[in-house]
Structure formats: structure tokens, C-alpha cells
Amino acid sequence: MGQVQPLPTKSKLAIGNVIGFIVIHLVALTAIFLPEYTFSWSAVGVMLLLVWMTGSLGICLGFHRYLTHRSFDLPKWLANFFVLMGTLSMQASPITWVGQHRMHHANSDTDKDPYNASKGLWWSHLGWSFYKTHDFDDKRKLLEYTKDFSDDKFYQFLSNNMIPVQAMLGVVLYLLGGIPWVVWGIFVRLAVVYQQTMSVNSAAHKWGYKNFETDDRATNCWWVGLIAWGEGWHNNHHAFPKSARHGLRPWEFDSTWMVIRGLKALGLATNLQIAVMEPDGSGRYFSGKVTKAA
Ligand SMILES: [Zn+2]
Numbered sequence: 001m002g003q004v005q006p007l008p009t010k011s012k013l014a015i016g017n018v019i020g021f022i023v024i025h026l027v028a029l030t031a032i033f034l035p036e037y038t039f040s041w042s043a044v045g046v047m048l049l050l051v052w053m054t055g056s057l058g059i060c061l062g063f064h065r066y067l068t069h070r071s072f073d074l075p076k077w078l079a080n081f082f083v084l085m086g087t088l089s090m091q092a093s094p095i096t097w098v099g100q101h102r103m104h105h106a107n108s109d110t111d112k113d114p115y116n117a118s119k120g121l122w123w124s125h126l127g128w129s130f131y132k133t134h135d136f137d138d139k140r141k142l143l144e145y146t147k148d149f150s151d152d153k154f155y156q157f158l159s160n161n162m163i164p165v166q167a168m169l170g171v172v173l174y175l176l177g178g179i180p181w182v183v184w185g186i187f188v189r190l191a192v193v194y195q196q197t198m199s200v201n202s203a204a205h206k207w208g209y210k211n212f213e214t215d216d217r218a219t220n221c222w223w224v225g226l227i228a229w230g231e232g233w234h235n236n237h238h239a240f241p242k243s244a245r246h247g248l249r250p251w252e253f254d255s256t257w258m259v260i261r262g263l264k265a266l267g268l269a270t271n272l273q274i275a276v277m278e279p280d281g282s283g284r285y286f287s288g289k290v291t292k293a294a
């Protein structure tokens, strides 16, 4: 008889997360309903630039491919910049985000997975973040999962000052462009990046195809691949989690990989781990420099 695993301890409502989510979306909606006070084309441009900087560079490149999976090395100053960008997405501190994501990979789609897609689309998309569960939010456990960087002073600073850092960006945006830049650059931008990231945990564990047989629900979902900066090629990612490149077939466009490849060309990203697909459909890690073959 197999060993019976205990279920995660009881969850309780994370009231701060719920209120924060509602406030951010209510303020973001003023961009639609009160355009006379909150709209300008420059504000939309700032929002789009910051969506890319905090979503692709911050979450996908910084938090996910660099910090969680160590798919490549970066000079410390550049790593700090990307992790700062990720922190500005207000999804979680670097330590919590990475710790929970490592739990996700260790036990994908089970009760030990914070975003457990087996509990349905709503749960894996957003519902999970509205609850605190001892197994996923225990500080000691998160530190255990992030031993390789949790003693880093700058990451500790970001982890303890997520809201002040966001507020500083808000002040800068206000001084440069007034209320419209704050509404679009902070609130609309946060709402957009939330949806991009959350779609990876929900849609890319439900709809799409698989290139590789994995023992989880992760799929390659083309529209998540497009809106979430290449992270929607999620079956590839679960099969080869250390790969800096997620899109492996010619049509699997992976814009975050384009940036990493550019950093490699500049000599800034080194020791890249890259997966490749063979003509017969099998995959493997390609060790070495980024060449045509990769
Ligand atoms: Zn996943």
C-alpha cells in the first residue's frame, strides 16, 4: 500500500491580497470610465513599456527563467535590475514567488502545488492567491526552497519593501506625467501583467497541445505564448524547466528568449541551458553556446 500524503493544512482568506486586487482593478477601470481625467496617449505608451519591462523582463526573465530555474548567469547589477522589475509587478516578493513556483514544479497539479490546476480553472488562475495556506506561505518553508539566494541583501530588501518600491515608481510617474501616467503606468499595467502571468498557471495547464509526454497537465497554448512573452509554451517548460528557451518549434514565438539571446550576444547572459527539439520530435538539453542549432 502506498504512503498516504497529508493534505495541505487549512487555508484562510488572504484579505490583503483580495483588497489589493479589487482596488487595483477599480482604479484601473477609471481609465475607461473617467477618461477626461485619466487618459493620455503618452500614458498608454508608458503602460505598454512598463508591461514589457515588469512582465517580460521582470517576471518571465528575472523571477522565472533566471531566479527560479537558473537557466543562465547574469552580472549581479543586471540580475538586480531584472529582479527589481519583477518586484514591481506586485505578484509576490522574490522569495515567495520563486519558492512557490519551485513548489509548483516539484509537485505539479497536486495538492502540494500552490496553483494546483486539478482544482479547476478559477483556482489555478486567481483563486489560489486569495488564500494563505500554511504549506505554501510558511516563511521557513519558503526560505528552505530559496536557499540559493534568500540571504541576498538586495532581494531581502525588495521582499520587505514591495509596496514602498511601487509607491516610489508612482511618485516618479506622477512627477513626469501627472494622474494619467499613475493610473495607466501603475494600475492598468498591474492588471494587465496579472492576467498575463495568471494565464500561464490556468490556460497553459488546460488548453493546447503537448510536444512532450509529462506527468502533469502543462500544455503549449498559443495565445498564452503570445500574451505572456513566450511563457505559454508551458509543456516544453515542464519537460525542460531549466531551459532559457521555451518556444522550441518554429512557430512557438518566445519573445523573452529573444531578449535573453540578445543578452548572450552582448556577453551579459552566460552559461545558458537550452532545450532543443530533434527532427523526430524528441527533445534534449543543448549544452554550449547559442548557435544555429539552438
Ligand atoms: Zn506550470
Ligand SMILES: [Zn+2]
Pocket: 064, 068, 069, 101, 105, 237, 241
Ligand atoms: Zn517554471
